[in-house]
Amino acid sequence: MLGRAVGQEIKRKGLELEEELAEHLEKRGYVVFRRMLHGKADLVFLKGGVLWVAEVKNYKVRSYDVPRFVRRLNRAAKAVAERLREMGFSFERVVTLVVARDFEKRPKKAIAMTVEDFLEFFK
Numbered sequence: 001m002l003g004r005a006v007g008q009e010i011k012r013k014g015l016e017l018e019e020e021l022a023e024h025l026e027k028r029g030y031v032v033f034r035r036m037l038h039g040k041a042d043l044v045f046l047k048g049g050v051l052w053v054a055e056v057k058n059y060k061v062r063s064y065d066v067p068r069f070v071r072r073l074n075r076a077a078k079a080v081a082e083r084l085r086e087m088g089f090s091f092e093r094v095v096t097l098v099v100a101r102d103f104e105k106r107p108k109k110a111i112a113m114t115v116e117d118f119l120e121f122f123k
Helices: 002-027 063-086 115-121
Strands: 031-033 043-047 050-061 093-103 112-114
Touching (some): 002 031, 002 043, 050 063
Antiparallel strands (some): 031 043
């Protein structure tokens, strides 16, 4: 039972972080697509012809988890881009990134940002 409670707390904190980042982006003019629209990625947003698809983790990411996140993100990005194009949205590029509180080791084959880096980059 304790494991379930811990898992629910991690999920709750993750959703809170996703909402915080979404609000940050909206205040800066990005179009943020809520999960009910796409359901495939943690955070999807659009501005200036670039569709961003992000996996958001509210904890320190271990280096061996990153490849799994990147594979999931690539699948999600393809599905989300297709769905948004069907809905009439247009964009030239799709960029995927992993956002986390911290990284055990920064991945070399993926765009990865700490939450602080994300808030600074998208200001």
